[in-house]
Amino acid sequence: MSELTISQIAQQAGIRPSTIRYYESINVLPEPRRVSGQRRYDETILERLAFIQVTQKLGFSLTEIQQLLQSHNEDAQLSEQWQNIAQQKLVQVELLLQRASNVKQLLSQGLQCGCSNLLDCIQCVLLNCNSAQR
Amino acid sequence: MSELTISQIAQQAGIRPSTIRYYESINVLPEPRRVSGQRRYDETILERLAFIQVTQKLGFSLTEIQQLLQSHNEDAQLSEQWQNIAQQKLVQVELLLQRASNVKQLLSQGLQCGCSNLLDCIQCVLLNCNSAQR
DNA sequence: GTACAGGTTAAAGTTGACTTGAAGTCAAGA
DNA sequence: TCTTGACTTCAAGTCAACTTTAACCTGTAC
Incomplete structure (x- = not known):
């Protein structure tokens, strides 16, 4: 209290x-x-x-x-509305989660492979190159 | 081309x-x-x-x-700088990934349990209540 | 040749999410 | 009683990320 x-x-x-x-x-x-x-x-x-x-x-x-x-202490329509918004948002969050894990992979692999910039790393990740290139 | x-x-x-x-x-x-x-x-x-x-x-x-x-076509210092930024950002992305999956759980469970608003759902998720409450 | 669709710049305007500033209220301590 | 510190409101200011506007250029179609 x-x-x-x-x-x-x-x-x-x-x-x-x-x-x-x-x-x-x-x-x-x-x-x-x-x-x-x-x-x-x-x-x-x-x-x-x-x-x-x-x-x-x-x-x-x-x-x-x-x-x-x-959508609180209101009628059923608003409850439905909340379900709709939540559903939409769920889709967006899932998409973001996917993309975020790509970026995570990009960043961590970038740190491993030692690329000196990000566009190199994008290539590096796409080509699945793990070796350090200095 | x-x-x-x-x-x-x-x-x-x-x-x-x-x-x-x-x-x-x-x-x-x-x-x-x-x-x-x-x-x-x-x-x-x-x-x-x-x-x-x-x-x-x-x-x-x-x-x-x-x-x-x-940090491209520049010297090694800048390459180090990119590694630093990437490292920092990696931590942030990981944190966000964790939190995002919490929100995802909240939204999807909210959709299942039929709560009419989000604060109900927070309770619902915390109490691990799966049953529809109308 | 002239209309038109789509490009150009630079500067000003907009939007969302706050933050700051000015002027005032309130309760507790010296 | 007076000061101090933490709160109050309301209006204006700020910042990032764009968008809009105005005035202009350019290649193609009729």
Whole structure:
């Protein structure tokens, strides 16, 4: 039941207080309760912030994240809508995962083979050349 | 040896001609040869554009991408620099891969369990609840 | 030869995601 | 009571990554 201030939350989440206020202003975060005008949060907000951070890194816009987070206490249509968005996003995440593992391979093989630039490495990976070429 | 115009390249890469000119202006793409003032490309540019697109999605800035692409025909120091950047980036990509697969699990399990919003689903995934709850 | 489709540049505008600044409120401590 | 530190709002500023605009050029088709 511990109640945290905006800067405590910010610190734990690794972001700035202004970011939290901004998220609230665009409805990505709900309005928290207040103590003499100041925001107070419980720790569940951290879960939400973590989700926002990861999905952002995955290329979701804040508008999309807001849609994902907000088909709540609404009718069945919106629940369907969330399923649709989630389905779309799932496809995108899968694609990104594939491509990311290609880049991962490119980078790590590049580090092994000792190519001096990336386009060399692309060739190197495509040709499956493992030998160091200095 | 087919020579393609800027809009043909743009179409194949799924971007706009203006983006290609922009990339050239910030040295992410090399200056192409010209025919009476107009840019002409061969298809290898598509490889480079594909790489740019993926790495961008993975969170690299254009400045970082430029660094990765440009430690070329330069001395050994720059080659080392590219190895350093590649090493750093590899760590980031691995982290992102982990997190992405969490989100993937969240989204796909969310679709299975029929939760009507994401925070329910986070709970659902954490509690390992597989049953549909309507 | 003139219209037109598609290219060119340089500069200004846009968008998303924040950050900063100014001016004010509030509670606790000296 | 007065200062201090941490909060508040609202508006304006910033930054990356493009896009749009305006004015112009060029090769081909009629």
